[in-house]
Amino acid sequence: MKKAKSIYHGHRFPAAVISQAVRWFFRFQLSLRDIEELLFERGVTVSHESIRRWTDKFGPRFARQVKAARRKPGSTWHLDEMFVKLRGEPYVLWRVVDEHGIELDILLQNRRDQAAAKRFFKRLLAGCLALPKKIVTDQLRSYPAAKTEFPEFANVKHVFVKACARVNNRAENSHQPTRERERRMRGFRLPGRTQVFLSCFGPIRQHFALKRHLLRASLYRKQLAARFDAWRLFTSVTQVPSAVS
Incomplete structure (x- = not known):
């Protein structure tokens, strides 16, 4: 039986280095050059452009695995939208979270009307296995108008x-x-790249962002260790070298 190729096939850096750089980028408020410096301190010389390519290639894959492995969404969904500017142009970022604060999905659009809300609902139906019992929104009229067009939400x-x-x-x-x-x-720039980045940023950040204020220190460390074990499974890293630990 032919052995499947590693997802890191063709990369000269070890899997542990690549997965660490991707995790840092989406977990912390670090720039690509910050991560370049942190890796250099640990004996790894790599350019920020290589790190950018790693985040572009592996970020969506790791985010999908994180989302697939997390617990079933809650029965109450909170939908809301926020305005962001991309090179001076206003865009609307639609987001849905459950009652536990887990981000279920996001969608960047340039409108805030019924058609935009309809696209968002359609995306939610395509990506979630179970429907909620209740949705909570602000008083934007686009939500009820779009909701009536989906029998699933009746x-x-x-x-x-x-x-x-x-x-x-x-x-x-x-x-x-x-x-x-x-x-x-210092602001987002291109709509496509912003959508991809934020789709990875939410799940990966939340995978490690435990509610520390609600946990005893010993329990927090235990749960965080479990999250690291899961991350190594997601990223196919069997061993973490001391150089990047």
């Missing part, structure tokens, strides 16, 4: 919340990491 309860600046709710809080990363990157 029995899903729709709850409206008042939209206002700095409101403390699940949907609004889910935008904070994106805003922080947007500032760190």
Whole structure:
């Protein structure tokens, strides 16, 4: 039986180095040059352009595996949208999270109307195996108008919340990491690259971002160690060399 090729076939750097660089980029607010410096400190000389190619190639693959392995989404979904600027042009980032704060999906569009909401609902139906019992949105009229076009959502309860600046709710809080990363990157640029980046950023960041304030230190370390073990499984890394640990 022919042995399957490694996903890292053709790369001269070890799998542990590549997976570490990809994890750092999506987990922390680090630039490509920051990661280049961190790897150089550990004895690995690689250019930031090579790291960019690694994140482009492996980021979506690792994010899909993280999403496939996480627990089933909750029964309440919170949908919301935020405005971002790409080279001065306004875009709308649609996001859905469950009641535990787990990001289920995002979609970047240049409109905020019924057609845009319909595309978002269609994407949710294609990507989620089970429907929620309840969805929570702000009072944007595009949501109920688009929802009526999908028979699958006919029995899903729709709850409206008042939209206002700095409101403390699940949907609004889910935008904070994106805003922080947007500032760190000095803004997003191309719609396609922004969609791909944010689709990877959410799942990979949340895989490691445990709710530390709710856990004892010993339990936090135990759960974090389990997340690292899972990451090595996702990325096909059998051993982590001390040079990049």
